[in-house]
Amino acid sequence: MGSEKPQGATGAALEPLSAASRRVLVVDDEEVICKYLQRALREHGCDAVYRLTGQAALQELERQRYSILVADIRLPDMDGIELLRQAKERSPQTSAVMITAHGSLESAIEAMRLGASDYVPKPFKPEEFCLVIDRVLDRRRLLDELAELRRELADKYQFENIISQTPRMRDVFATIGRVAATDTTVLITGETGTGKELVARAIHYNSPRRNKSFMAINCGAFPETLLESELFGHEQGAFTGAIATKPGIFEVADGGTLLLDEIGNISHAMQVKLLRVIETMEFKRVGGVETHTCDVRILAATHADLAAAVGEGTFRRDLFYRINVVPIVLPPLRERVADIPLLVEHFIRRHGPKLNPAVQDISRSAMRKLLRHPWPGNIRQLEHVVQRALILADGDTLLAEHLPIEGAQEPDDHGDLAFNEHLPLDRVRNGLVEQLERAYLDRVLRLHRGSIRKTARHAGLSERSIYEKLKKYHLDRRTYKAAATGAPA
Ligand SMILES: Nc1ncnc2c1ncn2[C@@H]1O[C@H](COP(=O)(O)OP(=O)(O)OP(=O)(O)O)[C@@H](O)[C@H]1O
Numbered sequence: 001m002g003s004e005k006p007q008g009a010t011g012a013a014l015e016p017l018s019a020a021s022r023r024v025l026v027v028d029d030e031e032v033i034c035k036y037l038q039r040a041l042r043e044h045g046c047d048a049v050y051r052l053t054g055q056a057a058l059q060e061l062e063r064q065r066y067s068i069l070v071a072d073i074r075l076p077d078m079d080g081i082e083l084l085r086q087a088k089e090r091s092p093q094t095s096a097v098m099i100t101a102h103g104s105l106e107s108a109i110e111a112m113r114l115g116a117s118d119y120v121p122k123p124f125k126p127e128e129f130c131l132v133i134d135r136v137l138d139r140r141r142l143l144d145e146l147a148e149l150r151r152e153l154a155d156k157y158q159f160e161n162i163i164s165q166t167p168r169m170r171d172v173f174a175t176i177g178r179v180a181a182t183d184t185t186v187l188i189t190g191e192t193g194t195g196k197e198l199v200a201r202a203i204h205y206n207s208p209r210r211n212k213s214f215m216a217i218n219c220g221a222f223p224e225t226l227l228e229s230e231l232f233g234h235e236q237g238a239f240t241g242a243i244a245t246k247p248g249i250f251e252v253a254d255g256g257t258l259l260l261d262e263i264g265n266i267s268h269a270m271q272v273k274l275l276r277v278i279e280t281m282e283f284k285r286v287g288g289v290e291t292h293t294c295d296v297r298i299l300a301a302t303h304a305d306l307a308a309a310v311g312e313g314t315f316r317r318d319l320f321y322r323i324n325v326v327p328i329v330l331p332p333l334r335e336r337v338a339d340i341p342l343l344v345e346h347f348i349r350r351h352g353p354k355l356n357p358a359v360q361d362i363s364r365s366a367m368r369k370l371l372r373h374p375w376p377g378n379i380r381q382l383e384h385v386v387q388r389a390l391i392l393a394d395g396d397t398l399l400a401e402h403l404p405i406e407g408a409q410e411p412d413d414h415g416d417l418a419f420n421e422h423l424p425l426d427r428v429r430n431g432l433v434e435q436l437e438r439a440y441l442d443r444v445l446r447l448h449r450g451s452i453r454k455t456a457r458h459a460g461l462s463e464r465s466i467y468e469k470l471k472k473y474h475l476d477r478r479t480y481k482a483a484a485t486g487a488p489a
């Protein structure tokens, strides 16, 4: 059982920009001017520091992150323009404001051309100076917000993390898109490691419930009595060891989504109880008399063939129909071999930075070995194999010998292929671009409640190409109308 929020944005190497948001570095060779500006900035709510030379300022920029660099265009040790150039190299996220001599519009223009955000001509009043600083800070904030949005988009794509370009998985994506906006129960089936939980999370995080909890419980992992108390909770003294009242997962997931994982593995009695709570959204804690109500979206997953279990009489038909409103069947990896290069790239990117940042590529024979493997453990197993290979690799390329799987013996890279003849990752990157595009489109459509006209304007594309992309990505604009109003479709 576990609850998870979408991952936060990946942190910058330096401290977050917000901490540096009003930090200003002033450079001027005249200390009186520095002190004068420092006082004006401090009174204006900024955290101001000054340096008397360009070199000292550059050192300071490497030590700390600043929002704004204020520099006189004429400095004794270096030209302000040169300082600006080097400052941009060392700290590209710092905006620059140049102080220019009266009438030297040319250098002001040159400074703006080199990336200064603004300039203040001498002589100036502190209010004028602070006005310029405010303007630059505002623009900064806007840029930061944009960057944040972009990261969010990347995250959205990240938490979905469902990599595929095969038609069967495209259909799965389409179904996810369709059901996410609704409260429909979905039954996700597939062999172990085919991404059932991943799909469940994608449904939740694309649904109107995304800000409430996503809970998952492995129904197969508990003996019957314990499962009942996990699901519905128990009152104090309900059984030996029930020393305090404990809420069940239906209560905890209230307002959110609950994945009933391995639902094929529960007893008849539990099936009856589950059916009741799914239908009425009412339950009693074990040992309790009070009826509790909840609002939980139910997703179910299993590796078993439930229809067959119904035929054999081990799974109740009524519960099966109740949870199987929309079925999603995940194909095993051996039936979507075309996804292997994409997945490998995905796992190298995901685990490479931690396990072995040197690795950039995978050799052809290694890829061939991966493509031929039967993958009984599916994507999870492929992921582990890539992780192990990353640990074992000693160059910038994963080789067949690094892969901890049995395979038909093949000549390795030292054999029939030139040693440096690798499968470039670029070739498999197109699929990732498509995923990103789909996620982007999904977001913009949601924003504009499925309006093609607004989506096209927002994305800077023609309406026709939006229609084409909708078709390409199996997106249905109607589902976005429902999503925006929150009404189940
Ligand atoms: N299409 C995919 N793209 C990228 N990663 C995937 C994909 N499908 C699965 N994975 C990864 O494979 C692993 C297994 O996925 P998941 O736990 O969702 O599978 P599962 O079907 O629930 O497995 P099990 O039956 O064993 O519980 C996870 O690390 C997941 O991130």
Ligand SMILES: [Mg+2]
Binding pocket: 196, 197, 261
């Ligand atoms: Mg699972």
